[in-house]
Amino acid sequence: MDLNISVELTSAKKQKPEIDQLSFGKYFTDHMFIMDYDAGKGWHDPRIIPYQPISLDPAAKVFHYGQTVFEGMKAYKTAEGRILMFRPYKNLQRLNRSNARLSIPALDENVIMEALRKLVLVDEEWIPDEQGTSLYIRPFVIATQATLGVSPSEQYHFMIILSPVGSYYAEGINPVSIFVESEYVRAVTGGVGNAKTGGNYAAGLKAQQEATDKGYSQVLWLDGVHRKYIEEVGSMNVFFKVGGKVITPALNGSILDGVTRDSVIQLLRYWDIEVEERAISINELVEAYRNGTLEEAFGTGTAAVISPIGELNWQGDKLALNEGRTGPLSAKIYDFMTGIQRGTLEDPFGWVVKL
Amino acid sequence: MDLNISVELTSAKKQKPEIDQLSFGKYFTDHMFIMDYDAGKGWHDPRIIPYQPISLDPAAKVFHYGQTVFEGMKAYKTAEGRILMFRPYKNLQRLNRSNARLSIPALDENVIMEALRKLVLVDEEWIPDEQGTSLYIRPFVIATQATLGVSPSEQYHFMIILSPVGSYYAEGINPVSIFVESEYVRAVTGGVGNAKTGGNYAAGLKAQQEATDKGYSQVLWLDGVHRKYIEEVGSMNVFFKVGGKVITPALNGSILDGVTRDSVIQLLRYWDIEVEERAISINELVEAYRNGTLEEAFGTGTAAVISPIGELNWQGDKLALNEGRTGPLSAKIYDFMTGIQRGTLEDPFGWVVKL
Numbered sequence: 001m002d003l004n005i006s007v008e009l010t011s012a013k014k015q016k017p018e019i020d021q022l023s024f025g026k027y028f029t030d031h032m033f034i035m036d037y038d039a040g041k042g043w044h045d046p047r048i049i050p051y052q053p054i055s056l057d058p059a060a061k062v063f064h065y066g067q068t069v070f071e072g073m074k075a076y077k078t079a080e081g082r083i084l085m086f087r088p089y090k091n092l093q094r095l096n097r098s099n100a101r102l103s104i105p106a107l108d109e110n111v112i113m114e115a116l117r118k119l120v121l122v123d124e125e126w127i128p129d130e131q132g133t134s135l136y137i138r139p140f141v142i143a144t145q146a147t148l149g150v151s152p153s154e155q156y157h158f159m160i161i162l163s164p165v166g167s168y169y170a171e172g173i174n175p176v177s178i179f180v181e182s183e184y185v186r187a188v189t190g191g192v193g194n195a196k197t198g199g200n201y202a203a204g205l206k207a208q209q210e211a212t213d214k215g216y217s218q219v220l221w222l223d224g225v226h227r228k229y230i231e232e233v234g235s236m237n238v239f240f241k242v243g244g245k246v247i248t249p250a251l252n253g254s255i256l257d258g259v260t261r262d263s264v265i266q267l268l269r270y271w272d273i274e275v276e277e278r279a280i281s282i283n284e285l286v287e288a289y290r291n292g293t294l295e296e297a298f299g300t301g302t303a304a305v306i307s308p309i310g311e312l313n314w315q316g317d318k319l320a321l322n323e324g325r326t327g328p329l330s331a332k333i334y335d336f337m338t339g340i341q342r343g344t345l346e347d348p349f350g351w352v353v354k355l
Numbered sequence: 356m357d358l359n360i361s362v363e364l365t366s367a368k369k370q371k372p373e374i375d376q377l378s379f380g381k382y383f384t385d386h387m388f389i390m391d392y393d394a395g396k397g398w399h400d401p402r403i404i405p406y407q408p409i410s411l412d413p414a415a416k417v418f419h420y421g422q423t424v425f426e427g428m429k430a431y432k433t434a435e436g437r438i439l440m441f442r443p444y445k446n447l448q449r450l451n452r453s454n455a456r457l458s459i460p461a462l463d464e465n466v467i468m469e470a471l472r473k474l475v476l477v478d479e480e481w482i483p484d485e486q487g488t489s490l491y492i493r494p495f496v497i498a499t500q501a502t503l504g505v506s507p508s509e510q511y512h513f514m515i516i517l518s519p520v521g522s523y524y525a526e527g528i529n530p531v532s533i534f535v536e537s538e539y540v541r542a543v544t545g546g547v548g549n550a551k552t553g554g555n556y557a558a559g560l561k562a563q564q565e566a567t568d569k570g571y572s573q574v575l576w577l578d579g580v581h582r583k584y585i586e587e588v589g590s591m592n593v594f595f596k597v598g599g600k601v602i603t604p605a606l607n608g609s610i611l612d613g614v615t616r617d618s619v620i621q622l623l624r625y626w627d628i629e630v631e632e633r634a635i636s637i638n639e640l641v642e643a644y645r646n647g648t649l650e651e652a653f654g655t656g657t658a659a660v661i662s663p664i665g666e667l668n669w670q671g672d673k674l675a676l677n678e679g680r681t682g683p684l685s686a687k688i689y690d691f692m693t694g695i696q697r698g699t700l701e702d703p704f705g706w707v708v709k710l
């Protein structure tokens with residue numbers, strides 16, 4: 001694969017948004033990375049160019065058969081001006097697992113890492129440095145071949161775009177209310193639930209919309225087979241503290257193998273807190289809630305890092321967790337994770353990568 | 356909604372492919388239809404323009420979250436030069452059901468029908484008229500809003516593109532070999548399996564690819580819950596003739612409500628052949644095969660109309676149906692359906708619409 005990334009700088013830099021105007025994935029930086037794939041030729045022409053629209057044939061397979069994958073990661077600027085990323089290779093490995101599941105040709109992780117580094121440095125002045133802000137990085141692949149046969153595309157674009165993002169919560173971390181979904185299903189074992197592909201998110205829109213209408217910020221998905229085991233929340237994995245130990249759904253093939261999830265598990269074990277990865281039924285949680293042992297619940301994901309859950313609505317029953325306030329364990333994990341991500345705390349795991 | 360469709364004709368007509376060069380969805384006509392949606396404004400600016408690439412922001416939601424739906428239908432040219440379509444309103448109603456499931460704003464079916472009619476007439480000279488050929492019509496919707504939040508888009512394109520297609524099978528109808536999939540799952544009740552959305556097809560690519568590598572032309576999906584009930588084949592519904600009567604999986608929410616399926620059921624009843632729509636386990640089929648009552652199997656869909664199944668591979672066991680030849684019922688249905696679609700047989704159901 002060609003490691004030589006060409007760079008064409010913009011002649012007209014955009015105005016940067018005010019920090020308090022930032023919302024998730026709304027503004028994009030001055031440049032983007034793009035690389036093409038053609039069957040027989042492989043991935044070629046890696047290049048950084050001014051951020052601009054892309055032109056595709058209306059028959060491009062991405063418009064019809066959803067052959068796409070993506071990743072989401074962040075870069076932070078420290079007080080001393082260093083640029084840090086959190087476990088980027090984990091995301092690139094997952095990207096290739098998603099590619100394999102969606103019949104998309106593998107990417108060279110070292111080339112992508114170099115593309116990432118170069119692009120972030122080109123747009124370095126876009127990285128906000130206030131507490132809670134960061135540069136969100138969105139690598140993605142789309143199938144571009146212009147034929148309507150249902151088969152893997154013979155042409156693709158791999159792209160990276162960057163978006164400065166504000167604090168996920170206005171003031172630090174705040175508990176969210178979650179609706180436990182009993183009608184719609186997001187994914188099932190044997191399907192593509194553990195790949196980061198567009199169709200999984202499309203499949204969740206309607207449930208998410210109905211939950212929003214009822215005043216809930218996210219849905220908690222149950223498994224598609226028994227319709228009772230906890231899966232994940234919107235774009236977060238989920239953890240529960242029950243009777244002093246922490247439980248989280250095992251990676252069963254239908255949920256995403258979250259980088260934050262993996263990090264939190266390692267962190268808890270580092271702190272000598274017991275963690276179990278296993279099947280957890282909604283009944284087990286309701287039972288624990290009733291007998292007073294369900295102490296805390298929180299979601300984990302790149303966007304919010306840790307998102308404490310203040311309420312779970314299960315078929316109309318409202319379970320208030322830790323009296324609707326952020327639990328002490330959630331807060332402790334949040335402080336540690338964001339501290340090492342921003343370089344204000346020492347990183348005992350070697351997770352942080354300086355660009 | 357604005358019923359006024361503007362028309363901009365191309366100044367450079369393309370060369371038309373030779374009939375024997377046609378393969379599915381490879382060549383496109385000189386024009387396309389496009390219409391936009393903006394929240395607050397609704398669908399607007401319906402227009403026919405020269406077939407051309409579309410330009411989208413790299414953050415357009417279609418590239419990330421798979422918010423797409425599509426339809427597939429055909430127009431035929433009769434010996435007398437009439438242009439016929441088969442039950443187009445059924446497709447447009449299904450399009451709106453898909454829209455609703457994917458949180459896409461509804462389309463006015465009359466406007467879309469008018470757009471279809473106008474576009475097909477503008478490109479009328481592209482409709483091939485040889486036996487077995489037709490003009491494939493692909494209406495589709497893509498989410499175009501350029502923000503990365505996971506929520507329904509506030510902007511869309513609705514488009515129609517046209518592709519002259521050859522006979523699905525070189526010489527009339529020929530039986531296909533089908534691999535019964537036991538590892539991968541396409542869809543599950545509560546999911547989006549009954550919507551015609553890109554993610555369902557992306558989810559099937561890997562199984563399809565593995566089946567192709569083993570020499571099979573399609574996979575037969577089993578249900579995602581019990582992993583034993585028959586669902587559908589690639590892009591076809593499926594029927595079995597067992598002991599004189601015909602059975603087909605019921606519309607359980609995870610399979611597509613095929614227009615051809617519905618038509619075949621009506622046709623069989625018109626012929627006084629008993630049809631059951633119900634759950635069918637793979638074991639029931641194997642059992643019927645063993646005791647000699649599994650007489651025929653065939654898929655139904657817009658592309659192939661009727662596709663007889665000559666072999667089913669279930670976990671290595673090869674079930675040869677009707678000795679691998681097209682069964683008499685499959686042939687009879689094929690002849691009738693294609694006859695009324697092309698206007699050579701009388702249409703007792705009022706299915707055929709003249710443009």
Ligand SMILES: Cc1ncc(COP(=O)(O)O)c(C=O)c1O
Nearest residue numbers: 235236237256258259260301302
């Ligand atoms: C479906 C889903 N689950 C979980 C996560 C959390 O994964 P990560 O911690 O790697 O961001 C995400 C977001 O990436 C997601 O989209």
Ligand SMILES: Cc1ncc(COP(=O)(O)O)c(C=O)c1O
Nearest residue numbers: 590591592611613614615656657
């Ligand atoms: C998944 C799926 N099932 C079944 C069908 C058959 O439907 P129809 O007869 O409406 O073409 C199709 C094709 O449209 C399909 O994509």
